[in-house]
Amino acid sequence: MAVRNIVIIGDEVLRKTAEPVPRITKRISKLIKDMLDTMYAFDGVGLAAPQIGISKRIIVIDVGEGPLVLVNPVLLDSHGEEVDVEGCLSIPDKRFYIKRATHVEVSGLDEKGRAVRLEAEGLLARALQHEMDHLDGILIVDRMISEVAVSSGNEAVEEEGV
Ligand code: ZN
Numbered sequence: 001m002a003v004r005n006i007v008i009i010g011d012e013v014l015r016k017t018a019e020p021v022p023r024i025t026k027r028i029s030k031l032i033k034d035m036l037d038t039m040y041a042f043d044g045v046g047l048a049a050p051q052i053g054i055s056k057r058i059i060v061i062d063v064g065e066g067p068l069v070l071v072n073p074v075l076l077d078s079h080g081e082e083v084d085v086e087g088c089l090s091i092p093d094k095r096f097y098i099k100r101a102t103h104v105e106v107s108g109l110d111e112k113g114r115a116v117r118l119e120a121e122g123l124l125a126r127a128l129q130h131e132m133d134h135l136d137g138i139l140i141v142d143r144m145i146s147e148v149a150v151s152s153g154n155e156a157v158e159e160e161g162v
Helices: 026-041 122-135
Strands: 046-048 058-061 068-079 082-088 091-100 103-109 115-121 144-147
Touching: 026 046, 026 058, 026 068, 046 122, 058 122, 068 122, 082 122, 091 122, 103 122, 115 122
Parallel strands: none
Antiparallel strands: 046 058, 058 068, 068 103, 082 091, 091 144, 103 115
8 A cells, every 4th residue: 555645736747738648557546555555544535646746647537436546537428517626635734515417428448448438427426527627737726716625614514525
């Protein structure tokens, strides 16, 4: 188990366009494992490689249904829109209202390099959009409608770092 450090907003790696992964080498497999370990260690529902300082197009997600790994993910289609609260492990202690598509269709490679295609809605769709944004240097502060006030005592808002 190897938990990596999370890169915090202000670091330029979070602003770069991440590089595609040409093939799943041993090194990439190890990186994916470390990303999963790191996501679980920090109680995130998702993590993108740039968040541990690696500018590669890899995301991991677990919305409570087991781990999902996507290498070189591509957004094929999206529809609907919904505003909900998001946090980000790279932006500690802050949450924002963000508008996202409610349904997405995404393709990419899994951790073995096999082509996958999936449709998602709800939290999984939101997490996919959030993590794919990281690969293009986009952070939730760029998309926020407004920040969730910390002093409001709004305990109904669940913390979900991604
Ligand atoms: Zn994030």
